[in-house]
Amino acid sequence: MLIAGSAGVVLPVVTMPLLASSSPLVVRTRRIADPGDLVALLPAGAEHPVTWLREGDGFVGWGRAAAIHTTGTSRFADAEAWWRDLVDSAVVRAEVSLPGSGLVAVGSFAFSAASPAGGILHVPSTVVGRRDGVSWVTTVSAPAHLPGEVQLRRSAPPSAPVVTGSHDGALTGEQWTEAVAAAVSRIQRGDLDKVVMARDIVIDTGTAIDPRHLLGRLAAAYDNTWTYSVDGLIGATPEMLLRREKGLVTSRILAGTIRRTGDDEHDLALAGSLARSSKDLEEHEYAVRSVADALRPHCSSMNVPESPFVLHLPNVMHLATDVAGVLHEDVSSLDLAASLHPSAAVCGTPTLSARDVIAELEQMDRGRYAGPVGWIDADGDGEWGIALRCGIIESSSRIRLFAGCGIVAGSEPSAELAESEAKLLPMRHALGE
Numbered sequence: 001m002l003i004a005g006s007a008g009v010v011l012p013v014v015t016m017p018l019l020a021s022s023s024p025l026v027v028r029t030r031r032i033a034d035p036g037d038l039v040a041l042l043p044a045g046a047e048h049p050v051t052w053l054r055e056g057d058g059f060v061g062w063g064r065a066a067a068i069h070t071t072g073t074s075r076f077a078d079a080e081a082w083w084r085d086l087v088d089s090a091v092v093r094a095e096v097s098l099p100g101s102g103l104v105a106v107g108s109f110a111f112s113a114a115s116p117a118g119g120i121l122h123v124p125s126t127v128v129g130r131r132d133g134v135s136w137v138t139t140v141s142a143p144a145h146l147p148g149e150v151q152l153r154r155s156a157p158p159s160a161p162v163v164t165g166s167h168d169g170a171l172t173g174e175q176w177t178e179a180v181a182a183a184v185s186r187i188q189r190g191d192l193d194k195v196v197m198a199r200d201i202v203i204d205t206g207t208a209i210d211p212r213h214l215l216g217r218l219a220a221a222y223d224n225t226w227t228y229s230v231d232g233l234i235g236a237t238p239e240m241l242l243r244r245e246k247g248l249v250t251s252r253i254l255a256g257t258i259r260r261t262g263d264d265e266h267d268l269a270l271a272g273s274l275a276r277s278s279k280d281l282e283e284h285e286y287a288v289r290s291v292a293d294a295l296r297p298h299c300s301s302m303n304v305p306e307s308p309f310v311l312h313l314p315n316v317m318h319l320a321t322d323v324a325g326v327l328h329e330d331v332s333s334l335d336l337a338a339s340l341h342p343s344a345a346v347c348g349t350p351t352l353s354a355r356d357v358i359a360e361l362e363q364m365d366r367g368r369y370a371g372p373v374g375w376i377d378a379d380g381d382g383e384w385g386i387a388l389r390c391g392i393i394e395s396s397s398r399i400r401l402f403a404g405c406g407i408v409a410g411s412e413p414s415a416e417l418a419e420s421e422a423k424l425l426p427m428r429h430a431l432g433e
């Protein structure tokens, strides 16, 4: 694959280890006393900060013991093969055996195989985690560089960025509304059933963007979502593509949205109308079917509820379905993410037609927005969310935010624009806008 470099030079893009040692990794997990707020432990200016948090549990990490950058259609498979090799040779000593302890890699993958963003799988050199009241610290290094004891320190609170401007990305709001109208016409004439149309906006700041500030704000305000950061991609997603834990796979599928008003009584009435909206139920059904169909070949039994529930978030409410299955084969969480991506919650139905419409009408590279983001452990267990409600830090003072909406025959373009604005709120608020 070839991409244009910034000076217009054509550069070959290849899958390559960013940092790999020829000697095996040495991994130590020690149980520690509860360290409190995990985000506050990320050192100021830490290299490669990573985060995966929900309701106070999860982990933060920093430093890089190993990493691989992959591209194209094999971006998942190449990362998986590299991970297997790393795991096979690693020497692990762990006092805790909870998901996320021991050797873990954190990753994020582009929505499209054509995106130069490709995929990254990264092994932090320090991880601090907590789950169900048990806390740990993991260190990872090459044998020649065995780490000393990690001193955990609470950093001084990070400063808030000062937003100096915000502008449309690939399309203006009006152009995007026209693109949505074009998508609706194609659906109405029978070209496809559903497509998810996304847009981007760019936010500039006068001071450097400190990821810790955004992470702290997201984790506090959206604590029932998964707050994540991997390689400059930061967000708080309510959608779990899949969790694999000890032979069980679960997925939280979202599609169908209504904005909240801030008035609890009114929001309750809106939740009722969302649960009865035939347009939203149709949009939701495509998403559930896409995930259930992709999971079925890997499962000996599955539970797919017949009707969705309404998930309440501070900015919006979604139709949500939790699917569960018993795996009948040894397929890793990353392999599962590869087979489930892209679900109709971010692409559409049929998948290939929707993918082509997205490439034609959105006129932007989604990068790692709407791709799988999460982590995998040495057993192949892990959690992969869909990178939604997020931004990519493009420079110390610029971040690009993304939001998308499922479009079906009954969609109203201006209502979709308003819905995309509501989906941008978590990141806008985190930035202090």
Ligand SMILES: C=C(O[C@H]1C=CC=C(C(=O)O)[C@@H]1O)C(=O)O
Pocket (backbone or CB within 6 Å): 196, 198, 239, 254, 255, 256, 257, 318, 344, 345, 346, 388, 389, 402, 403, 404, 405, 406, 407, 423
């Ligand atoms: C594509 C996004 O949301 C998806 C997930 C939940 C609800 C959605 C919707 O109602 O359109 C989208 O399918 C996004 O937030 O960028």
